[in-house]
Amino acid sequence: xxxxxxxxxxxxxxxxxxxxxxxxxxxxxxxxxxxxxxxxxxxxxxxxxxxxxxxxxxxxxxxxxxxxxxxxxxxxxxxxxxxxxxxxxxxxxxxxxxxxxxxxxxxxxxxxxxxxxxxxxxxxxxxxxxxxxxxxxxxxxxxxxxxxxxxxxxxxxxxxxxxxxxxxxxxxxxxxxxxxxxxxxxxxxxxxxxxxxxxxxxxxxxxxxxxxxxxxxxxxxxxxxxxxxxxxxxxxxxxxxxxxxxxxxxxxxxxxxxxxxxxxxxxxxxxxxxxxxxxxxxxxxxxxxxxxxxxxxxxxxxxxxxxxxxxxxxxxxxxxxxxxxxxxxxxxxxxxxxxxxxxxxxxxxxxxxxxxxxxxxxxxxxxxxxxx
Amino acid sequence: xxxxxxxxxxxxxxxxxxxxxxxxxxxxxxxxxxxxxxxxxxxxxxxxxxxxxxxxxxxxxxxxxxxxxxxxxxxxxxxxxxxxxxxxxxxxxxxxxxxxxxxxxxxxxxxxxxxxxxxxxxxxxxxxxxxxxxxxxxxxxxxxxxxxxxxxxxxxxxxxxxxxxxxxxxxxxxxxxxxxxxxxxxxxxxxxxxxxxxxxxxxxxxxxxxxxxxxxxxxxxxxxxxxxxxxxxxxxxxxxxxxxxxxxxxxxxxxxxxxxxxxxxxxxxxxxxxxxxxxxxxxxxxxxxxxxxxxxxxxxxxx
Numbered sequence: 001x002x003x004x005x006x007x008x009x010x011x012x013x014x015x016x017x018x019x020x021x022x023x024x025x026x027x028x029x030x031x032x033x034x035x036x037x038x039x040x041x042x043x044x045x046x047x048x049x050x051x052x053x054x055x056x057x058x059x060x061x062x063x064x065x066x067x068x069x070x071x072x073x074x075x076x077x078x079x080x081x082x083x084x085x086x087x088x089x090x091x092x093x094x095x096x097x098x099x100x101x102x103x104x105x106x107x108x109x110x111x112x113x114x115x116x117x118x119x120x121x122x123x124x125x126x127x128x129x130x131x132x133x134x135x136x137x138x139x140x141x142x143x144x145x146x147x148x149x150x151x152x153x154x155x156x157x158x159x160x161x162x163x164x165x166x167x168x169x170x171x172x173x174x175x176x177x178x179x180x181x182x183x184x185x186x187x188x189x190x191x192x193x194x195x196x197x198x199x200x201x202x203x204x205x206x207x208x209x210x211x212x213x214x215x216x217x218x219x220x221x222x223x224x225x226x227x228x229x230x231x232x233x234x235x236x237x238x239x240x241x242x243x244x245x246x247x248x249x250x251x252x253x254x255x256x257x258x259x260x261x262x263x264x265x266x267x268x269x270x271x272x273x274x275x276x277x278x279x280x281x282x283x284x285x286x287x288x289x290x291x292x293x294x295x296x297x298x299x300x301x302x303x304x305x306x307x308x309x310x311x312x313x314x315x316x317x318x319x320x321x322x323x324x325x326x327x328x329x330x331x332x333x334x335x336x337x338x339x340x341x342x343x344x345x346x347x348x349x350x351x352x353x354x355x356x357x358x359x360x361x362x363x364x365x366x367x368x369x370x371x372x
Numbered sequence: 373x374x375x376x377x378x379x380x381x382x383x384x385x386x387x388x389x390x391x392x393x394x395x396x397x398x399x400x401x402x403x404x405x406x407x408x409x410x411x412x413x414x415x416x417x418x419x420x421x422x423x424x425x426x427x428x429x430x431x432x433x434x435x436x437x438x439x440x441x442x443x444x445x446x447x448x449x450x451x452x453x454x455x456x457x458x459x460x461x462x463x464x465x466x467x468x469x470x471x472x473x474x475x476x477x478x479x480x481x482x483x484x485x486x487x488x489x490x491x492x493x494x495x496x497x498x499x500x501x502x503x504x505x506x507x508x509x510x511x512x513x514x515x516x517x518x519x520x521x522x523x524x525x526x527x528x529x530x531x532x533x534x535x536x537x538x539x540x541x542x543x544x545x546x547x548x549x550x551x552x553x554x555x556x557x558x559x560x561x562x563x564x565x566x567x568x569x570x571x572x573x574x575x576x577x578x579x580x581x582x583x584x585x586x587x588x589x590x591x592x593x594x595x596x597x598x599x600x601x602x603x604x605x606x607x608x609x610x611x612x613x614x615x616x617x618x619x620x621x622x623x624x625x626x627x628x629x630x631x632x633x634x635x636x637x638x639x640x641x642x643x644x645x646x647x648x649x650x651x652x653x654x655x656x657x658x659x660x661x662x663x664x665x666x667x668x669x670x671x672x673x674x675x
Contacts (some may be wrong), residue, residue, distance in 0.1 A: 059534075060532060060533060060534045061532040061533045061534075062533045062534045062535075064533070065533050065535075085579070085580060088579065088580045088581055089491065089494075089495045089497075089580055090491075090497070091487075091581075092487045092488060092490055092491030092495070092584075093487070093488045093491040093492065093497060093507065095483075095484040095487060095488070096484040096485060096487065096488035096511065096551065096555070097488070097507070099484055099547070099548070099551075100510075100511065100514065100548065100551065103544065103545070103548045104514065104517070104522075104548070106525075106529065107522050107525035107526055107529060108521070108522075108525070110525045110528065110529065111521060111522075111524065111525040114524060114525060114528065167399075168403060171396050171399060171400055172400075174396060176393075176396065176397070176400070182400050182403075182404060183662060183666075184658065184659055184662045185404045185407050185408055186403060186404070186407050187658055187662055187665065187666070188407055188408065188411065188655060188658050188659075189407050189410075190658075191605060191651075191654040191655060191657065191658035191665075192411075192609070192651045192654060192655070193608065193609035193611070193625070193626045193629070193650060193651065193654070194609060194611065195609075195611045195626040195627075195629050195630045195633075196414075196626070196629055196647045196650050196651050197410070198630075198633060199414075199629060199633045199643055199647050200410045200411070200413065200414045200644075200647055201410050203633055203643075204413070204414075204417065204640060204643070204644070205410060205413055209426070210425050210426055210428055210640075212409075212413060212428065212430065215428055244406070244407075244410070248407075249669065252665075252666050252669045252670060253669060253670060253673050253674065256666070256669075256670035256673070256674040257674050260674055291673065291674055294673045294674075295673065298673070301515060301516050304516075304518060305518045305519060305520075307519070307520075307611075307612055308611045308612065308626075311611075311615075311630070312611075312630050312633050325518075325520070326518060326519065326520045326612070329520045330520065330523075330612070330615075330616075333523070333524065333616065334615075334616075339524055339527075339528075342524060343524045343525070345520075346518070346520040346521045346523070346524065347521065349518065349520065349521070350517070350518065350521040353516055353518060354516065357516050
């Protein structure tokens with residue numbers, strides 16, 4: 001086996017095993033062991049210090065972060081040392097995996113613990129474990145369920161965004177002049193920060209006295225155009241701002257989908273004498289369904305995180321009519337410093353989202369199967 | 373008979389076509405106004421005085437004379453630009469924070485995201501029961517994670533490890549939030565590059581990393597640029613984490629804008645000037661790099 005030349009043996013495993021001596025393997029294992037010992041020792045020293053068992057320790061947990069970094073680098077190096085070329089391949093994916101695991105696993109786990117505590121930053125007592133009490137009060141919290149109910153409206157509003165975006169994409173896909181100009185103009189709202197938009201549209205253009213939108217509404221016969229006092233209208237105003245920012249996103253995806261359609265298909269439809277309406281529903285819509293589904297799912301996922309506009313414009317009001325779950329929890333943190341309860345709300349919402357998105361994806365894949 | 377009917381219908385059809393065309397242009401222009409008026413309104417309001425605001429003036433030079441009031445309050449008008457201004461210092465500091473955070477996060481995200489995406493399109497991984505497909509969906513599933521879920525745990529964690537109110541702390545979180553999008557885009561980009569190129573490099577004695585850096589990376593550069601720009605846009609506009617995880621030294625522009633919005637006494641012209649300054653960089657990116665943003669948005673979503 002040893003005299004088989006490299007030209008003959010090009011299977012990945014064969015080339016991977018070659019050139020890795022037992023001594024190298026041993027060195028790699030030692031490296032992992034040493035790094036792990038350092039990491040564990042750092043954690044242990046700090047743990048004992050914080051719990052008051054020992055007197056020497058670090059000022060904060062920052063050294064543990066450095067130890068984790070060192071450990072990650074050592075794992076990467078050891079992969080190459082022990083496994084040779086296969087290790088080099090693993091090195092592509094390791095940074096992202098280690099990063100995501102460190103950044104997500106720990107907060108999620110500690111989040112579940114925080115959710116089970118009674119912890120209010122404005123009280124002196126500090127946190128103490130209170131089991132499922134937060135969950136119990138969650139079920140009796142009318143404001144939370146109200147916010148959750150609002151999310152249904154906000155998610156349904158995505159369909160309206162989609163309809164508008166599709167008509168814009170269809171128009172941009174026709175043979176028009178200055179298409180580049182229209183494309184850039186239509187994309188711009190997407191680029192702007194929702195917080196700035198909150199002021200530009202919500203706080204100034206929709207302002208009761210001097211705002212141009214209020215002026216326009218008066219002109220059209222609405223005597224007292226207040227966009228944020230009645231629940232339905234306030235929700236509509238927030239939805240309008242959100243739509244203004246997000247329609248370009250859906251439009252760009254749909255336009256790309258339309259442009260990817262083979263030209264012959266459209267020609268064939270024209271020759272057959274189908275009306276534009278028929279050819280849209282019979283040909284264009286089914287063919288762009290995959291893009292539509294992707295765009296809708298992405299938009300719904302982003303819509304479930306909607307918070308910025310609500311926080312800065314209405315603060316959830318009037319009477320919680322525009323509250324999203326995120327903005328409600330944000331206020332729970334910010335104004336009531338109710339960390340334990342707020343985290344329980346967040347974790348509960350997270351589980352709902354996972355279930356909802358899973359169902360959505362399952363539904364979407366069934367839909368796609370039926371059409372293809 | 374049929375040919376006669378056909379001849380008759382032709383002008384009709386042309387009329388219909390032209391009518392439809394006009395309608396399309398009207399609709400497009402209407403939506404242009406919808407898209408651009410708020411921006412126009414904000415920019416012009418930053419040059420207004422109290423009277424112009426209360427009387428609802430809209431067109432500069434025609435129904436009001438532009439004044440530097442709003443920009444003066446930011447310390448950015450011609451007469452104040454050379455003088456010392458605390459507001460301007462504050463603004464520039466936030467601006468600098470926003471630039472460092474969004475570029476830093478986009479850069480870090482692109483680096484580890486591209487590597488992972490390349491690995492996932494080229495090699496077979498097995499990590500316990502998980503294969504490439506599962507690893508990919510692990511990354512992509514981070515997309516549904518709402519910021520509220522991570523906010524409090526991160527606040528607690530960051531206070532413990534002294535990353536609260538630091539730029540690096542926010543960069544790490546922003547990287548986490550753009551990573552799924554970057555991996556999504558780059559996976560698509562790398563999958564479009566033929567494997568033969570690398571195979572040829574392997575035969576020439578190139579290592580996996582050598583062929584990636586020397587051959588694949590230059591080809592994938594446009595895709596990376598698109599993902600980078602998109603990440604910068606997303607990070608620049610982020611508000612939720614910035615509001616909760618910073619107090620003074622890591623505050624970003626959106627946090628500054630939001631804190632000004634809340635105070636009732638603030639003047640429209642200064643608010644408009646601040647908003648204009650906050651959206652200007654992104655509006656410029658949108659105008660000059662539209663192609664890249666569209667490329668970033670559509671990669672992976674449109675097959």
